[in-house]
Amino acid sequence: MENNVPDLKKITGRPKLRTDFPGMYCPGCHYGIIARLLCEVIEELGIEGKAIGLAGVGCSFGGMPLTIDVDWTSCPHGRAPAMATAIKRIHPDATVFTVQGDGDLGAIGLGCFMNALGRGENLTTVFLNNAVYGTTGGQMAPTTLLGMKTTTTPLGRELKTSGYPLHIPELAATMKGVSYSARCTVHTPANFQKARKALKIAFQKQLNGIGYSLVEFVSACPPGWGLNPLDCLDFISEKMLKEYPLGEFKNVDSLD
Amino acid sequence: MDYHELMIIGTGGRGVLLIGRLLLEAGINKYKHALFFPNYAPAMRGGESECTVVLSNNYINSPVMFNPYFALAMTSSSLQLIEDRIKSGGSLILDGSVISDEIKRNDIKTYRIPATEKAVELGGNQAANMVLLGAYLECTKAISLNFVEDALDRRLQEESKKPILTLNKMALNEGAKLMANYKI
Amino acid sequence: MSDRIFVSGNNAVARGAIQAGCKYFFGYPITPQSEIPEYMSRELPKIGGVFVQSESESGSIYMVYGGGLAGERIMTSTSSPGFSLMAEGISYLAETEIPAVIVNVMRMGPGIGTGGQGGQTDYLQVTKGCGHGGYRAIVLAPASCQEIFDLMQVAFFLADKYRTPVLLVTDFILGQMDEPIELRTLEFEPLPKKDWALTGKEKRGGNRAAHIAAFFTYGGVVNYHMKQIEKYKEIKKAEVRYETYMAEDCDLLIVAYGSSARIARGAVDMGRNKGLKLGLLRPITLWPFPAEQISQLSSKVQKVLVVEDSQGQLIEDVEASIKTSVPVHLLGMWARHNTGGGGIIHPERIIEEVEKINGK
Numbered sequence: 001m002e003n004n005v006p007d008l009k010k011i012t013g014r015p016k017l018r019t020d021f022p023g024m025y026c027p028g029c030h031y032g033i034i035a036r037l038l039c040e041v042i043e044e045l046g047i048e049g050k051a052i053g054l055a056g057v058g059c060s061f062g063g064m065p066l067t068i069d070v071d072w073t074s075c076p077h078g079r080a081p082a083m084a085t086a087i088k089r090i091h092p093d094a095t096v097f098t099v100q101g102d103g104d105l106g107a108i109g110l111g112c113f114m115n116a117l118g119r120g121e122n123l124t125t126v127f128l129n130n131a132v133y134g135t136t137g138g139q140m141a142p143t144t145l146l147g148m149k150t151t152t153t154p155l156g157r158e159l160k161t162s163g164y165p166l167h168i169p170e171l172a173a174t175m176k177g178v179s180y181s182a183r184c185t186v187h188t189p190a191n192f193q194k195a196r197k198a199l200k201i202a203f204q205k206q207l208n209g210i211g212y213s214l215v216e217f218v219s220a221c222p223p224g225w226g227l228n229p230l231d232c233l234d235f236i237s238e239k240m241l242k243e244y245p246l247g248e249f250k251n252v253d254s255l256d
Numbered sequence: 257m258d259y260h261e262l263m264i265i266g267t268g269g270r271g272v273l274l275i276g277r278l279l280l281e282a283g284i285n286k287y288k289h290a291l292f293f294p295n296y297a298p299a300m301r302g303g304e305s306e307c308t309v310v311l312s313n314n315y316i317n318s319p320v321m322f323n324p325y326f327a328l329a330m331t332s333s334s335l336q337l338i339e340d341r342i343k344s345g346g347s348l349i350l351d352g353s354v355i356s357d358e359i360k361r362n363d364i365k366t367y368r369i370p371a372t373e374k375a376v377e378l379g380g381n382q383a384a385n386m387v388l389l390g391a392y393l394e395c396t397k398a399i400s401l402n403f404v405e406d407a408l409d410r411r412l413q414e415e416s417k418k419p420i421l422t423l424n425k426m427a428l429n430e431g432a433k434l435m436a437n438y439k440i
Numbered sequence: 441m442s443d444r445i446f447v448s449g450n451n452a453v454a455r456g457a458i459q460a461g462c463k464y465f466f467g468y469p470i471t472p473q474s475e476i477p478e479y480m481s482r483e484l485p486k487i488g489g490v491f492v493q494s495e496s497e498s499g500s501i502y503m504v505y506g507g508g509l510a511g512e513r514i515m516t517s518t519s520s521p522g523f524s525l526m527a528e529g530i531s532y533l534a535e536t537e538i539p540a541v542i543v544n545v546m547r548m549g550p551g552i553g554t555g556g557q558g559g560q561t562d563y564l565q566v567t568k569g570c571g572h573g574g575y576r577a578i579v580l581a582p583a584s585c586q587e588i589f590d591l592m593q594v595a596f597f598l599a600d601k602y603r604t605p606v607l608l609v610t611d612f613i614l615g616q617m618d619e620p621i622e623l624r625t626l627e628f629e630p631l632p633k634k635d636w637a638l639t640g641k642e643k644r645g646g647n648r649a650a651h652i653a654a655f656f657t658y659g660g661v662v663n664y665h666m667k668q669i670e671k672y673k674e675i676k677k678a679e680v681r682y683e684t685y686m687a688e689d690c691d692l693l694i695v696a697y698g699s700s701a702r703i704a705r706g707a708v709d710m711g712r713n714k715g716l717k718l719g720l721l722r723p724i725t726l727w728p729f730p731a732e733q734i735s736q737l738s739s740k741v742q743k744v745l746v747v748e749d750s751q752g753q754l755i756e757d758v759e760a761s762i763k764t765s766v767p768v769h770l771l772g773m774w775a776r777h778n779t780g781g782g783g784i785i786h787p788e789r790i791i792e793e794v795e796k797i798n799g800k
């Protein structure tokens with residue numbers, strides 16, 4: 001038979017920066033996709049030689065450093081922005097970014113994070129929000145939805161005892177030291193493309209020296225949610241995005 | 257003498273630590289070793305304030321002493337804390353303008369210098385500490401007044417500080433005179 | 441003599457660090473050490489360095505961690521309550537073998553303590569691994585402004601040489617007192633390049649540096665710990681520092697460190713003038729501890745007296761060092777001349793205690 005599929009063009013492939021280390025995430029986890037996106041954006045911007053990543057405690061702790069071929073350190077729980085502050089002050093030419101989960105950034109590390117924003121550090125943070133503590137077995141996170149069952153909210157998160165879900169990009173947008181703050185997801189191809197754009201803008205802000213940039217990824221955690229990977233996608237569309245709307249909350253070219 | 261130890265004690269804000277530090281800065285022109293230790297509560301202004309100064313040609317061991325050979329008291333309440341502690345045969349200078357307490361010790365030399373009165377007469381009671389420092393230096397000859405004046409010059413260089421510099425120097429010299437003419 | 445300058449102990453910390461090539465300081469205000477960050481905030485920008493006032497001591501120690509990872513000489517300073525907050529980070533520094541210098545200008549604890557006056561109540565904390573995990577850190581305890589200035593340079597050298605956090609402890613007395621010092625630069629053996637530092641991989645010919653978890657790097661938990669144990673042994677062999685004063689022929693050996701040792705030195709002279717044969721051993725490194733030297737000296741004396749401005753912490757190491765039945769006495773914080781925050785153990789009080797021990 002004739003090959004009647006002419007002009008095959010390679011439009012995508014394994015990113016150069018993706019190491020040979022196998023992914024270490026659960027099936028259906030979005031962290032692997034986000035890691036790939038990070039590889040692609042860092043490559044596109046040509047900053048792989050200058051990039052220094054800091055991974056918070058959580059499922060990104062080993063996963064991100066092992067799979068993305070740039071300089072990395074893992075960090076104590078919640079402290080990545082403080083460590084990144086010193087690294088960036090010492091190597092101002094480096095592109096320094098943190099990858100932190102919702103427990104790491106939103107609970108134990110919120111003070112550390114907010115103070116780095118307050119100082120207007122020239123850093124980029126990738127905030128992974130899957131509404132649970134995945135690594136420790138699915139306990140409540142600050143971003144857990146009201147009514148959502150976790151191992152420490154067995155009857156569902158209750159307002160009276162556990163308060164409200166935390167909105168990090170909206171909070172960050174109120175800070176003068178922040179240049180860019182957005183929320184995205186990778187749960188559909190279209191959103192994947194938007195996320196790529198957002199991540200690129202965030203890094204670009206740092207390259208332009210305009211203060212703190214932040215991108216939140218609303219992301220699936222099948223074991224934490226007790227759902228199969230496909231149902232997780234619906235859960236994101238129907239539940240997560242109701243509480244956590246997508247979009248840009250701040251995008252400025254200079255700080256005032 | 258190549259060894260001098262002095263404890264200065266008074267209320268915070270009256271320049272206790274300042275004259276201690278001046279003595280140290282001036283003392284290094286003559287002595288190989290010098291040490292100043294301010295014992296005060298940094299978080300609590302206005303309380304009792306004390307410091308020790310040691311000038312010596314040998315390595316100075318302890319930065320603190322319970323029984324100083326020489327003491328300088330600026331207030332009545334601080335006198336209570338130090339009177340019993342002065343070494344037998346030692347000396348005490350006190351601000352006679354503000355301290356009227358009777359001194360019970362007769363094994364030490366006591367000099368009542370009307371420091372505050374003299375300072376007011378010269379233009380400002382804040383210079384009482386300098387009168388006492390002048391008196392101390394005249395009494396012990398630990399260092400020459402010039403070295404203290406130099407230290408003052410270094411500290412008070414700005415034009416706006418000129419009047420206070422002049423006042424301090426006058427007070428220092430007047431203190432020395434009061435001691436020189438002192439009759440026990 | 442005028443080529444010397446007057447500095448306080450706190451100032452000597454800052455100057456010693458800059459002399460050692462430290463251009464990055466991360467700190468948080470706390471009494472009685474705030475003169476250190478204040479000095480750094482003034483001076484570091486002038487030499488192209490960076491001062492960052494963090495949001496807490498926890499923030500400081502992780503900035504220090506990041507700065508150490510970035511390959512530069514970095515430090516922070518604090519006082520006891522702040523040091524507790526830093527303990528977690530020091531454990532991480534030890535785990536990942538990142539060089540850093542941490543200064544603790546102690547004040548009396550526990551808790552808020554005296555709010556900024558004298559005390560040596562952190563001995564156990566600094567020497568026994570202040571954070572989790574049972575690591576060791578070199579602990580330097582100077583006793584004069586010159587020694588503070590010099591040991592700050594030693595601290596940075598040892599931190600780099602052994603890739604370890606180094607703690608330098610002083611206290612209110614040492615921090616606040618002024619002495620003339622000579623601004624001298626100490627010479628050290630050359631150090632290996634920090635090829636592990638995070639700089640961006642282009643500076644390493646495209647090979648990345650990755651610090652993920654120390655156990656992982658060393659190929660497992662046992663390998664990791666064997667490596668550390670090796671290193672600790674090496675430090676113990678090479679880095680014990682101490683000073684003796686009139687100890688050759690003494691009947692009673694005083695053991696004290698830091699400001700208490702300085703005061704005890706005064707007591708030795710006072711005692712000798714009275715015909716009391718006193719001597720002093722001053723540990724300069726609190727870890728590694730001069731156990732061998734104390735053991736030897738103590739076998740030649742009738743009595744040992746530990747002087748420390750605390751409840752009795754150093755005495756645990758002294759007693760553990762002594763192999764004979766020589767009696768070990770303790771003069772602790774109860775010997776202060778008043779019960780307020782400004783209480784001090786004076787040399788005269790040490791003599792009183794010696795006379796009491798001697799049964800006079």
Ligand code: SF4
Pocket residue numbers: 024025026028029030031059130134135220221222223224
């Ligand atoms: S626990 Fe959740 S976040 Fe962690 S790897 Fe699994 S799916 Fe991903």
